[in-house]
Amino acid sequence: MSTRDVAPTDQVHPGDPVTVDRYTRGARINHWITAISLVLLAVSGLALFHPSLYFLTDLFGGGQMTRTIHPWIGVVLFFGFLGLFIRFWRLNLWERSDSRWMGKLRDVLADREEEDRDQVLTEVGKYNAGQKMVFWSMSLLIIVLISSGVVIWDQYFSQYTTVEQKRIAVLVHSIAAIVAICVWIVHVYAAIWVRGTIRAMTRGTVTGGWAWKHHRKWLRELVTGKDRDQEPGAKPAR
Numbered sequence: 001m002s003t004r005d006v007a008p009t010d011q012v013h014p015g016d017p018v019t020v021d022r023y024t025r026g027a028r029i030n031h032w033i034t035a036i037s038l039v040l041l042a043v044s045g046l047a048l049f050h051p052s053l054y055f056l057t058d059l060f061g062g063g064q065m066t067r068t069i070h071p072w073i074g075v076v077l078f079f080g081f082l083g084l085f086i087r088f089w090r091l092n093l094w095e096r097s098d099s100r101w102m103g104k105l106r107d108v109l110a111d112r113e114e115e116d117r118d119q120v121l122t123e124v125g126k127y128n129a130g131q132k133m134v135f136w137s138m139s140l141l142i143i144v145l146i147s148s149g150v151v152i153w154d155q156y157f158s159q160y161t162t163v164e165q166k167r168i169a170v171l172v173h174s175i176a177a178i179v180a181i182c183v184w185i186v187h188v189y190a191a192i193w194v195r196g197t198i199r200a201m202t203r204g205t206v207t208g209g210w211a212w213k214h215h216r217k218w219l220r221e222l223v224t225g226k227d228r229d230q231e232p233g234a235k236p237a238r
């Protein structure tokens with residue numbers, strides 16, 4: 001997340017909204033590779049999961065092909081997410097205010113943040129508690145998916161595990177995949193529901209108004225240059 005500049009007031013023209021940098025190009029490419037691989041994994045995994053969904057294997061060139069490439073897409077997802085993890089884990093560390101934010105989730109869903117007297121809902125850092133929960137659950141689920149996936153990756157690892165272990169791994173793998181798809185739906189729903197968020201990951205920027213409304217503490221830190229949420233070398237906001 002580069003935090004290069006909030007446009008200085010003397011350069012702001014009427015009709016030009018102030019924009020704030022939120023993600024570098026590298027972070028966005030990393031994110032979309034991860035996102036695409038999760039979608040492909042979900043579709044190819046579902047195709048292998050139940051006979052009624054077998055027709056989806058046509059998208060990957062047939063049953064054998066789907067079986068061959070599904071685990072490799074999993075490897076791409078693992079390393080893609082590892083990149084995101086390395087970039088963002090610090091910003092997702094749980095703070096005391098996050099527990100209070102969760103306690104007021106009803107107000108967030110009802111868009112009553114501004115009425116919060118304690119300012120727990122307005123003074124939010126780069127990520128809110130909901131985003132942090134998505135981040136940590138995805139991290140855990142991807143570890144479970146890759147480890148159980150390796151156990152059932154017969155092409156390379158069949159001799160290292162017993163049939164019994166494989167049975168357990170298939171069950172764990174399927175449950176983790178279904179939960180991961182649910183977490184992914186929550187993530188995408190939130191990104192669409194909070195207007196102005198998608199552009200953070202497409203253009204890399206958000207409007208000043210968006211940052212003020214949803215991540216005020218982060219914006220304040222950007223403007224004062226006290227931002228701990230910056231990538232090394234990023235310039236403070238002006």
Ligand code: HEM
Nearest residue numbers: 034035038084088127131132135138188191197198200201
């Ligand atoms: C195709 C579906 C997806 C869409 C539309 C989407 C959209 C977004 C958007 C708009 C943001 C920026 C949120 C913000 O800055 O406040 C974001 C952040 C992020 N996304 Fe996605 N995303 C998708 C899939 C995924 C997948 C599959 C993963 C991981 C497996 C993922 C992991 C992340 C992470 C780690 C962040 C940074 C937020 C954080 O660290 O808490 N995204 N996404």
